[in-house]
Amino acid sequence: MNQKQLDILGHTHQLFMEKGYVDTSVQDILKRSGISKGTFYKYFSSKSELLLSLLSSLQESLILQREKVAIEYKGDNQKVFEEQIIFMLSFAEQNKIPEMIESTLVLNEVKTFQYIEELKAATFNWIYERFQEIFPSKTSPYLFDGAVLLEGMLNNIFKMNKALNYPLPIEQIVRYCMKRIEEIVIEVAEQKEQLFNPSVYSAVFNEKTESHFSTELTRVTAKLKRVIENKLTNEEEQKKSLEFVTFISDELLQNDTEPRTFIIQSSLLSLEKINTLAQTKELEEYKEVITILTRHAS
Amino acid sequence: MNQKQLDILGHTHQLFMEKGYVDTSVQDILKRSGISKGTFYKYFSSKSELLLSLLSSLQESLILQREKVAIEYKGDNQKVFEEQIIFMLSFAEQNKIPEMIESTLVLNEVKTFQYIEELKAATFNWIYERFQEIFPSKTSPYLFDGAVLLEGMLNNIFKMNKALNYPLPIEQIVRYCMKRIEEIVIEVAEQKEQLFNPSVYSAVFNEKTESHFSTELTRVTAKLKRVIENKLTNEEEQKKSLEFVTFISDELLQNDTEPRTFIIQSSLLSLEKINTLAQTKELEEYKEVITILTRHAS
DNA sequence: ACATTTTTATACTAATTGTATAAAAATGTA
DNA sequence: TACATTTTTATACAATTAGTATAAAAATGT
Numbered sequence: 227m228n229q230k231q232l233d234i235l236g237h238t239h240q241l242f243m244e245k246g247y248v249d250t251s252v253q254d255i256l257k258r259s260g261i262s263k264g265t266f267y268k269y270f271s272s273k274s275e276l277l278l279s280l281l282s283s284l285q286e287s288l289i290l291q292r293e294k295v296a297i298e299y300k301g302d303n304q305k306v307f308e309e310q311i312i313f314m315l316s317f318a319e320q321n322k323i324p325e326m327i328e329s330t331l332v333l334n335e336v337k338t339f340q341y342i343e344e345l346k347a348a349t350f351n352w353i354y355e356r357f358q359e360i361f362p363s364k365t366s367p368y369l370f371d372g373a374v375l376l377e378g379m380l381n382n383i384f385k386m387n388k389a390l391n392y393p394l395p396i397e398q399i400v401r402y403c404m405k406r407i408e409e410i411v412i413e414v415a416e417q418k419e420q421l422f423n424p425s426v427y428s429a430v431f432n433e434k435t436e437s438h439f440s441t442e443l444t445r446v447t448a449k450l451k452r453v454i455e456n457k458l459t460n461e462e463e464q465k466k467s468l469e470f471v472t473f474i475s476d477e478l479l480q481n482d483t484e485p486r487t488f489i490i491q492s493s494l495l496s497l498e499k500i501n502t503l504a505q506t507k508e509l510e511e512y513k514e515v516i517t518i519l520t521r522h523a524s
Numbered sequence: 525m526n527q528k529q530l531d532i533l534g535h536t537h538q539l540f541m542e543k544g545y546v547d548t549s550v551q552d553i554l555k556r557s558g559i560s561k562g563t564f565y566k567y568f569s570s571k572s573e574l575l576l577s578l579l580s581s582l583q584e585s586l587i588l589q590r591e592k593v594a595i596e597y598k599g600d601n602q603k604v605f606e607e608q609i610i611f612m613l614s615f616a617e618q619n620k621i622p623e624m625i626e627s628t629l630v631l632n633e634v635k636t637f638q639y640i641e642e643l644k645a646a647t648f649n650w651i652y653e654r655f656q657e658i659f660p661s662k663t664s665p666y667l668f669d670g671a672v673l674l675e676g677m678l679n680n681i682f683k684m685n686k687a688l689n690y691p692l693p694i695e696q697i698v699r700y701c702m703k704r705i706e707e708i709v710i711e712v713a714e715q716k717e718q719l720f721n722p723s724v725y726s727a728v729f730n731e732k733t734e735s736h737f738s739t740e741l742t743r744v745t746a747k748l749k750r751v752i753e754n755k756l757t758n759e760e761e762q763k764k765s766l767e768f769v770t771f772i773s774d775e776l777l778q779n780d781t782e783p784r785t786f787i788i789q790s791s792l793l794s795l796e797k798i799n800t801l802a803q804t805k806e807l808e809e810y811k812e813v814i815t816i817l818t819r820h821a822s
Numbered sequence: 823a824c825a826t827t828t829t830t831a832t833a834c835t836a837a838t839t840g841t842a843t844a845a846a847a848a849t850g851t852a
Numbered sequence: 853t854a855c856a857t858t859t860t861t862a863t864a865c866a867a868t869t870a871g872t873a874t875a876a877a878a879a880t881g882t
Contacts, residue, residue, distance in 0.1 A: 248632045252870065262830045263871085273870070332630050334546045343687070375704070378680025379673050386672050386720065389641070393724060402719050406673070406708055413707060421700050422684065426691060549838065560861045561840085571839070 227283070227507065231269045234259050235280055243322045247277055247329035271448070274333045278341060281326055285345055288317050304360045304404070311400050314349075315384065350377060361408075365415045370424040372411045379403045443519060446512045447475050453508045463500055470497050478519050487520045526805070529567045532557050533578055541620045545575055545627035569746075572631045576639065579624055583643055586615050602658045602702070609698050612647075613682065648675060659706075663713045668722040670709045677701045741817060744810045745773050751806045761798055768795050776817050785818045 227235075237259040241250045252273055256266055270276045292310050299309045318324060327345075330338050350373060357369040365372075383399050414420070450471060458464040470493045477485045494513060503509050535557040539548045550571055554564055568574045590608050597607045616622060625643075628636050648671060655667040663670075681697050712718070748769060756762040768791045775783045792811060801807050 246632055248630060251868085262832095264831085264874095265829055267871070268828080271871095328626070328629050331626050332546060334544055347687075374680050374684050375677050378676035378678070380676070381680065382672050382676025383719065389645075390720070390724060393721070394719065399719070402717070405717075406711075409707070409711060410704055413704075419700070419703075421681065421692065421697070422688065423691070426688060550840085551838085560863095562843095562862085563860055565840070566859080569840095 227279075230265075231279075234261070234266065234269060235276070235283060238276055239280055239321070242277070242280070242326060242329070246325065248332055271452075274330075274335065274338065277326065277329060277333075278338065281323075281330075281342075281345065284321055284323060284326070285348075288314060291317065307356050307360055308400050308404055310356075311353075311380070312396050315380070315396055315400070319384075350374075353377065361411060365411045367420055367424065368411055368414045370427060371414065371421040372407050374422065375410060376403055376407050379406065443475065443478060443515055446508070446515050447471060450503075450508045450512045453503065453506055457502050457506075458500070463502075467497060467500060467503065474516060478516070485520065490516065490520055528563075529577075532559070532564065532567060533574070533581060536574055537578055537619075540575070540578070540624060540627070544623065546630055572628075572633065572636065575624065575627060575631075576636065579621075579628075579640075579643070582619055582621060582624070583646075586612060589615065605654050605658055606698050606702055608654075609651075609678075610694050613678070613694055613698070617682075648672075651675065659709055663709045665718055665722065666709055666712045668725060669712065669719040670705050672720065673708060674701055674705050677704065741773065741776060741813055744806070744813050745769060748801075748806045748810045751801065751804055755800050755804075756798070761800075765795060765798060765801065768792075772814060776814070783818065788814065788818055 234255070238250075238255050241254055241258055244250075245254075252263070252266065255273075255276075256263060259266075270279065292314055295310050295313050296306055299306050327342055330342050353376065354370060354373040357373055358366060361369055361372075380399065380403055383394075383403070387394050387399065451468065454464055454467045454471070458467060474490050474493055477490055494516060497509065498504055498513075532553070536548070536553050539552055539556055542548075543552075550561070550564065553571075553574075554561060557564075568577065590612055593608050593611050594604055597604050625640055628640050651674065652668060652671040655671050656664060659667055659670075678697065678701055681692075681701065685692050685697065749766065752762055752765045752769070756765060772788050772791055775788055792814060795807065796802055796811075
C-alpha cells in the first residue's frame with residue numbers, strides 16, 4: 227500500500243460511507259480522488275478489489291487498536307475485555323463496517339464471501355479465546371456457546387438501539403450482556419447443558435483459517451504477477467519468475483500431499499534475487515503470506 | 525395476483541434460490557418462465573418490484589402457516605410458541621428468506637429498506653406479544669429485552685450452526701434458547717435491570733406500522749391505477765376512478781389533519797360501483813389496505 | 823538533455839435494465 | 853365463422869456502468 231493507494235482508499239471510504247458501495251460509481255471515485263481512470267486501474271484491479279482492500283485495512287486498524295486498549299487499560303481482565311468490546315463496537319459503527327460488509331453481497335463472488343466469513347470468524351475466535359482467559363476453567367466446555375450467545379445478543383441489541391435512535395450508550399449494553407453471559411455460563415456449567423461441541427468447531431475453524439490464507443494467497447499472488455508482467459522487461463526473467471510463482475501456488479493449494487516447504491523457500495530466495503522485485507511491497511506481502519502458510523503446514 | 529403472475533413468481537423464486545438476485549438477469553427469468561420481455565413488464569414494473577412481491581408473498585404464507593401451527597398444537601402455550609418459532613425458522617431457511625432479504629440491499633432504495641425493516645419489526649413484535657401471553661405479568665417490563673435477546677441468540681446460533689454444517693437440530697436450539705431466556709427474564713425481573721424502556725418502543729413501532737401501510741398503500745394504489753388505465757375504456761369512468769384513487773391517497777398520506785374517513789368510505793363505494801373494477805383482485809387488495817389505514821386513524 | 827514512468831483524456835466494448843413498437847397469436851363475441 | 857380486442861412475441865433502442873486500450877502529456881529520474 228503506497229501513499230497514492232491509501233489516498234484513493236481514504237476518498238473511497240468517504241464516498242462509500244456517504245452513498246454506499248452500489249451508488250458510488252468508479253467515476254465518482256475518480257472525481258473525488260482527482261485522478262483519471264488509468265491511474266485508478268493501475269492501483270486497483272476492480273471496484274470490488276477496492277472494497278476488499280478497504281475492509282482489509284479497516285480490520286487491520288481495528289485489531290491494532292484493540293490490542294492497544296488491552297495495554298492501556300491494565301486491570302481486571304474482564305474489565306479490559308469489556309473495554310475492548312466497547313472499542314470494537316464503536317469502531318465498527320463509526321466506520322460503517324456493517325454496511326461495508328453488507329455491500330459485499332452485491333459482488334456475488336464466492337471468494338469474497340469466504341473472505342468475509344473469515345473476518346467474522348476471526349472476531350468470534352478472538353472472543354472465544356478471551357473468554358477462556360476470563361472465565362474459570364470449570365466453565366470451559368460452555369464458553370463456545372457463551373461466545374455465540376454474546377455475539378448474538380450484542381448484534382441484536384445494537385440493531386434495536388439503532389432503530390430506536392440510540393437511547394442506550396454502548397457501555398450499558400456491553401455491561402448488561404456480560405452479566406447475562408456470566409449467569410448463563412454458570413448455569414449451563416451446573417446443568418451440564420452444552421449446545422455446540424467446541425472440538426467440532428476447532429476442526430472447522432482451522433480449515434477456515436487455512437482457507438483464509440488460501441484466498442490471501444491468491445490475492446497476493448495476483449498482485450505479484452501483475453508486477454512481474456509489468457516491471458520485468460527481461461523476457462527470460464519474467465518467464466522464470468512466473469514459473470516460481472505458479473509453482474509455489476500449485477504446491478500450496480493442492481491437497482493431496484504436504485507442500486514441499488524447502489523447495490518453496492528456495493524459490494522465494496530466487497525471487498528475491500531478482501533486482502526489480504527485490505524491494506517491492508508486493509514481494510514483501512507475498513513472502514509474509516507464504517511464510518505463514520508453510521509454517522502452518524510444517 | 526393472477527395465475528400468470530404467480531407462475532412468474534414461482535420460476536423467479538427458483539432462480540433466486542439457485543443463483544441469487546444479482547446473478548439472475550431478467551433475461552434468465554424470461555427464459556425460465558417461457559415468456560417475453562413485454563409480458564414480464566406487463567405484470568411487474570421492475571426486477572426489484574418482483575423481489576418485493578416475492579418477499580411479500582412469502583411473508584403472507586409464513587404468517588398463515590404460523591397461525592395454523594397454533595391451532596394444530598393445542599396445549600401448553602409456551603410449547604406452542606416454541607413450535608411456531610421452529611416452523612418460522614425452518615420456513616425461512618427452506619425458502620432462503622435471509623438471502624432474499626440480503627438481496628434487497630443491492631437495490632439501495634429507501635422505500636425498500638423501510639419495507640424490510642417493517643417485515644423484521646413485524647416478526648419482533650409478534651414475539652414480544654407472544655412473550656406477554658407466555659410469561660407471568662410480573663416480568664412484563666423485561667419482556668421487551670427478552671424478545672430482543674431471544675432473536676439475537678437464535679440468529680447467531682443459526683449462523684454458527686450453518687457454518688458448522690448443521691450439527692444441531694432446530695428443535696434443540698429453540699429449546700435451549702427458551703430456557704436461557706426464561707432464566708434471564710426471571711433474573712432481570714428480580715434485579716429490576718431493564719435495558720430498553722418498552723414505552724419508547726411502542727411509539728416508534730406504531731410509527732413503523734403506519735409507514736408500513738403507507739408503503740402498502742402506494743403499492744396497491746399503483747396496481748389499481750394500472751388496472752384503471754388499462755381496463756376502463758370509457759374515458760369518463762377512467763377519469764372519475766383516478767380522481768377517487770388520487771383523492772384517497774392524498775387524504776391518507778397527508779400528515780396535517782386527520783383523514784376524512786367518511787368521504788374515503790363513500791369514494792370506495794363509488795369505486796365498487798364501476799363494473800369493470802368490481803370484482804378485480806386489485807380492488808379487493810386496495811380495499812383491505814384502506815380499511816386498515818382508516819381503522820387505525822379513527 | 824534524454825529516458826522512463828506515471829498520469830490523463832478519451833474512445834470503445836460488453837452487460838444489463840427498462841422502453842417502444844409493430845407483427846403474430848390467442849381469446850372473446852356477434 | 854368472421855371480426856374485434858387483448859395478450860404475447862420479437863426486436864430494436866436508450867441509458868448506465870465496469871473495465872480495456874491507447875496515444876499524448878506531464879512528472880520524475882539519471
